[in-house]
Amino acid sequence: MMKNERILEVRKVGEDVFTIFFDSDFKAKPGQFLMIWVPGGREVPMSLSSVSGTFSITFRVFGETTRSLASLKKGDRIFFRGPYGNSYPEPEGRAAYVAGGTGLASLLSMMDLYEGDTFVGARTKKELFLIREGFRVATDDGSQGRKGSVVDLFTEEMENYNSIYVCGPEQMEKALMDRMINFKGKVYFSLERLMKCGIGICDSCTINGFRVCRDGPVIELRELKKLDEFGVARRSESGKIQFLIPADR
Amino acid sequence: MVSISTRVGNFLLENPTILASGILDETPGSIERALREGAGGAVTKSIGIEERKGYETPVISIIETGLLNAVGLSNPGIDAFVSEFRSFREKGKTIVSIFGKDADEFSKLAKMVEGIGFDKVELNLSCPHVKGVGSEVGQDPDAVEEIIDEIRRKTNLQIWAKLTPNVTDIIPIAKAAEKSDAIVLINTVRAIGVNIASRKFTLSNVIGGYSGPGIRPIALRAVYDVYRETGKDIVGVGGITKWQDAVEFLLLGARAVEIGTGIMYRDLGIFREVASGIENYLEEEGFSNLEDIVGAALR
Numbered sequence A: 001m002m003k004n005e006r007i008l009e010v011r012k013v014g015e016d017v018f019t020i021f022f023d024s025d026f027k028a029k030p031g032q033f034l035m036i037w038v039p040g041g042r043e044v045p046m047s048l049s050s051v052s053g054t055f056s057i058t059f060r061v062f063g064e065t066t067r068s069l070a071s072l073k074k075g076d077r078i079f080f081r082g083p084y085g086n087s088y089p090e091p092e093g094r095a096a097y098v099a100g101g102t103g104l105a106s107l108l109s110m111m112d113l114y115e116g117d118t119f120v121g122a123r124t125k126k127e128l129f130l131i132r133e134g135f136r137v138a139t140d141d142g143s144q145g146r147k148g149s150v151v152d153l154f155t156e157e158m159e160n161y162n163s164i165y166v167c168g169p170e171q172m173e174k175a176l177m178d179r180m181i182n183f184k185g186k187v188y189f190s191l192e193r194l195m196k197c198g199i200g201i202c203d204s205c206t207i208n209g210f211r212v213c214r215d216g217p218v219i220e221l222r223e224l225k226k227l228d229e230f231g232v233a234r235r236s237e238s239g240k241i242q243f244l245i246p247a248d249r
Numbered sequence B: 001m002v003s004i005s006t007r008v009g010n011f012l013l014e015n016p017t018i019l020a021s022g023i024l025d026e027t028p029g030s031i032e033r034a035l036r037e038g039a040g041g042a043v044t045k046s047i048g049i050e051e052r053k054g055y056e057t058p059v060i061s062i063i064e065t066g067l068l069n070a071v072g073l074s075n076p077g078i079d080a081f082v083s084e085f086r087s088f089r090e091k092g093k094t095i096v097s098i099f100g101k102d103a104d105e106f107s108k109l110a111k112m113v114e115g116i117g118f119d120k121v122e123l124n125l126s127c128p129h130v131k132g133v134g135s136e137v138g139q140d141p142d143a144v145e146e147i148i149d150e151i152r153r154k155t156n157l158q159i160w161a162k163l164t165p166n167v168t169d170i171i172p173i174a175k176a177a178e179k180s181d182a183i184v185l186i187n188t189v190r191a192i193g194v195n196i197a198s199r200k201f202t203l204s205n206v207i208g209g210y211s212g213p214g215i216r217p218i219a220l221r222a223v224y225d226v227y228r229e230t231g232k233d234i235v236g237v238g239g240i241t242k243w244q245d246a247v248e249f250l251l252l253g254a255r256a257v258e259i260g261t262g263i264m265y266r267d268l269g270i271f272r273e274v275a276s277g278i279e280n281y282l283e284e285e286g287f288s289n290l291e292d293i294v295g296a297a298l299r
Helices: A064-070 A101-111 A150-155 A170-178 B028-036 B078-085 B103-115 B141-154 B171-176 B213-230 B243-251 B262-284
Strands: A003-014 A017-022 A033-037 A043-050 A055-060 A077-084 A095-100 A117-122 A136-139 A163-167 A186-190 A218-220 A233-235 A241-243 B006-008 B011-013 B017-019 B041-043 B060-063 B066-069 B094-098 B120-124 B158-163 B182-185 B189-192 B207-211 B234-237 B254-259
Touching: A017 A064, A043 A101, A055 A064, A055 A101, A095 A101, A095 A150, A095 A170, A101 A117, A101 A163, A101 A186, A117 A150, A136 A150, A150 A170, A163 A170, A170 A186, B006 B254, B017 B028, B017 B262, B028 B041, B028 B262, B066 B213, B078 B103, B094 B103, B094 B158, B103 B120, B103 B141, B120 B141, B141 B158, B141 B171, B171 B213, B182 B213, B182 B254, B207 B213, B213 B234, B213 B243, B234 B243, B243 B254, B243 B262, B254 B262
Parallel strands: A095 A117, A095 A163, A117 A136, A163 A186, B017 B041, B017 B254, B041 B094, B094 B120, B120 B158, B158 B182, B182 B234, B234 B254
Antiparallel strands: A003 A017, A003 A077, A017 A055, A033 A043, A033 A077, A043 A055, A186 A218, A233 A241, B006 B011, B060 B066, B066 B207, B189 B207
16 A cells, blocks of 8 residues: 655765655565655665665666656655565674665665674765765775676685675676575575566566565575576566677676 | 366366466566476466557556456567577466457467477457557457457467456457467456545556456456356456455356456465465365356355
């Protein structure tokens, strides 16, 4: 059912990146998402960037829907249904968070609750947001932190951790997964796919029978390895299968 | 020992639960999973001649008594379907849903589906929210008859005709579909939703189809009417969320049931839950075969 709440604050947290804060009476766990609706416009899935105390979503403006959301003000209504999906399990031992793109948004909900080291990757300094002290950063152009990919940066230190949480573009997650063939710890990936219903019935986000919206979005490394379409093929809005060109980001 | 196996046309099912068209049936992986989770059969998402991306989101809206949807017949088109499903392993348990604007389109689709080894089609004569196809074709008895005749002439497929409840009288349409092997009742009910806080329509397409528990009595009435008038093999669909609902359909003449929106409530375990509930019911009520209760309320 569609709900709505009054917005407490809209905060610009980076170049074109915004966080919307609101209160509500639902309960959510880190890693879960909402379907956010812009009345008269589209409905899109968004991870909760905080689940304890005040709720929030954090997103980059890249189209009409996110532009509308960014233009909302304190006191305006935010429309949503959910929370949906599973969540990140509690860490055991030392935890690491590995983020690419806007994947940091989802991991922030974990970082509020559990300590860990954070590794963030972006193309360039301008795309970074909410970088806190102690974060390890990699940018493709070297404009901040290490020059190169967060996958390379993190892989060097992977063995120091027991529980790893990954959220980023599919090609980045695939690249990291491929480096983890012999890794013994737990690794949880949060996946993102084109999603229409959010409740596990429309088959838009399914990967080899795994519904990202209902069985996921979080999946453990050993289960993820079984999905042979992951990082290889995705579905367009029509449901047509499209093969991706492998990238090493 | 109680048997819940059933027969629709010449299709023998181990149990009477079938995944309904439009729900979790666009990708081979999801259909295989539904069958693994206990569905006796599965109907694919409707496939047309051309690729269609469907409507913009929101394509669903959840209400107290069910679900409104206007997905817009998104589908990869028959060529992409054929290439992806050529090597699909569960063709025997799968019914391919097809939609088109006329008998030519339907028979072309049917021939291509048969060409890769499927033996059953369900004709979508009933989608309530796309112009020129679905219920717009399925409201015209002459068109329905012509489509079935044409597929019959050109293929050896089993033909299921899925009809729309959005007509004044369903009997003439059901009679027009008498040469099919089975009649599937019902598709969604034409409906609309509006959000009071924003004063906007809840679906991007404005008009949608209503499914879920709220439409069950409407579906039951259609099954009753058509069974009484035609005696044909019927597959009941509309608002089944538990085994008792499925038994109601059987008692009014359905030989099997399709389940779609029920997955929103009970997830994929619903097929096993419903099948085992029916089995217990037959046992406790002293029946040995599912067939014994088909149409029992009319006797």
